[in-house]
Amino acid sequence: MLLITTPPTCMNEKPAFLYNDLTPYDQIVFANAFKTALKILGKDSCWCMKKLKHSAFQGFNTSKNKLFYKGRDARPLILCLTGRNPKDQNTIIVRKCSCNSNYCLNPAHYYYGTRQDVAYEKASISKKFIDKDLITKLRLEKNKGVSSRKLSKTYKLPYHSVRRICNYETFDDVENSKDKYNESKIWTNLSKICEILTSSYTDEAKKYNLNFHVTEKLECPWHNQGSKKHTGNFGMMGECLDCIEEIKKGNCTVDVREFDFRWYWQVKRFWEQVDVKSDNECWPWKGATRKNNTESTAYFPSPFHSGKTQSAPRVAFWLSRGYTGKYRIFNSKTCEPFCCNPLHLNIKDSSLTCRPVKIKNKKLSHDNILEYYKNKQKK
Numbered sequence: 001m002l003l004i005t006t007p008p009t010c011m012n013e014k015p016a017f018l019y020n021d022l023t024p025y026d027q028i029v030f031a032n033a034f035k036t037a038l039k040i041l042g043k044d045s046c047w048c049m050k051k052l053k054h055s056a057f058q059g060f061n062t063s064k065n066k067l068f069y070k071g072r073d074a075r076p077l078i079l080c081l082t083g084r085n086p087k088d089q090n091t092i093i094v095r096k097c098s099c100n101s102n103y104c105l106n107p108a109h110y111y112y113g114t115r116q117d118v119a120y121e122k123a124s125i126s127k128k129f130i131d132k133d134l135i136t137k138l139r140l141e142k143n144k145g146v147s148s149r150k151l152s153k154t155y156k157l158p159y160h161s162v163r164r165i166c167n168y169e170t171f172d173d174v175e176n177s178k179d180k181y182n183e184s185k186i187w188t189n190l191s192k193i194c195e196i197l198t199s200s201y202t203d204e205a206k207k208y209n210l211n212f213h214v215t216e217k218l219e220c221p222w223h224n225q226g227s228k229k230h231t232g233n234f235g236m237m238g239e240c241l242d243c244i245e246e247i248k249k250g251n252c253t254v255d256v257r258e259f260d261f262r263w264y265w266q267v268k269r270f271w272e273q274v275d276v277k278s279d280n281e282c283w284p285w286k287g288a289t290r291k292n293n294t295e296s297t298a299y300f301p302s303p304f305h306s307g308k309t310q311s312a313p314r315v316a317f318w319l320s321r322g323y324t325g326k327y328r329i330f331n332s333k334t335c336e337p338f339c340c341n342p343l344h345l346n347i348k349d350s351s352l353t354c355r356p357v358k359i360k361n362k363k364l365s366h367d368n369i370l371e372y373y374k375n376k377q378k379k
Contacts (some may be wrong), residue, residue: 026059026070028204030077033057037105038237039326042348043187046109046301048101054317062103073165075110082107083189089114097121108183135165142166185259187235218303219324221267224260238304238325247322252342252356254320267319270298271364274316274340279359285312285338296338316340317347321356 022030036056037047037240050062059070067074073091079085090112095102099109111117120132137153148166152159197204222239223230233241254276256268273287285296296312314329320342328348331339339345343356 004159022070022072024201025204026211027197028201029056029059030069031197033060033105034047034081034104034107034190034194035070043106043108045106046100049103049105050101060105065102066137067103067105074105078105078107079110079112080184081190083193084112086112092118094118094121102334108186132195138162140143140167191235220303220319222262222323225262234304234325237327238302239327240323240325243322243324247347248354250354250356252321252358253360253362255344255361256365257363258361259319266300268365270315270319273298274312276362276364277341278307279341279343281341282336282339282344283316283341284336285340289338312338312340313345316342317345320359321345 033056037052038290040052041047047053049057049060049067060074061068069077069159078091091113092113094111094113094117096109096111099106134155138155141151142148143330148163149159151157151166152162155162218232218234220230220234220243222240222243229242231238235241235244254271256264256271259267273285275286285298288297289295290297297309298312298315299308300310300315300318301308302310302325303324311329312325313331317324317329324347330346330348332344332346335341335344342359346355
């Protein structure tokens, strides 16, 4: 049985999920599995535990078409770790039709719903092309006097299926069902609860390097002193959520003046090692490389990386579009090695992708930078 100690909205001292005999060690291992799967596969993929062979997934096993953790159904744990609990009529765990595996660990692929939600998802999986909009449309036309047989021919659906939908024999409340949960809220809650686990069980968290940091005091490079943005607002992969909003808008700027004075010289030094050309050309990296020139290396400490060096394209993306934490950054296929042109760079997670059309500003130095920042502070 799953015991909830406190609701996720009032998490203060205790973890928000506990099986009655799940040890702190087991909880940390479970949370660490999310961190590893997120890093390897990203938010959009199915995290099929049957296919993943990694030491981080110890304790999981797959049988009876379900995912188990330490001999218990893992699905209630998955939902509870992201702040979701059964309530009212929504007491059945439903797997989304977009999910490809019964053994998936991705929390965004589950929700608490009703038997009607289960039937709806199964119908979608079997490719009957029955979605919520179509169900609403069928019922509206039926109310206007259109026969079920005519609707069946119009929408190329089995007559009996149309009749049962219009008579509310199936999918009776699916129009009102909602998922149920905002996906961004899922990842935010997961990050918060993992932070609580980390602070509650410090020894176990340290052993597994569970880097769900307590992020309230952390700042991303785009934070300016006195501003509330770009500080303490990080996602599961260490990405600055304020920066992500700018990335989704397609914003792109290469301007050293955008950064706080504490970062100015470091940002300026990075761009000095890049051969900046026109917007359409590749910007080759002129700085250090390693492993026989197969990897670029740029000095740039990051709050969510243990090392102080990163790949040059990653830093170029951070300093032109926004801080993305541990998300991988890719060059265009036609690019030169280690190209740092932000218009040629992309983030791995497709849901965050919005390639900019042009670079808004391009300012790589400033003649009187001290005077500039003094005037900026006065404003």
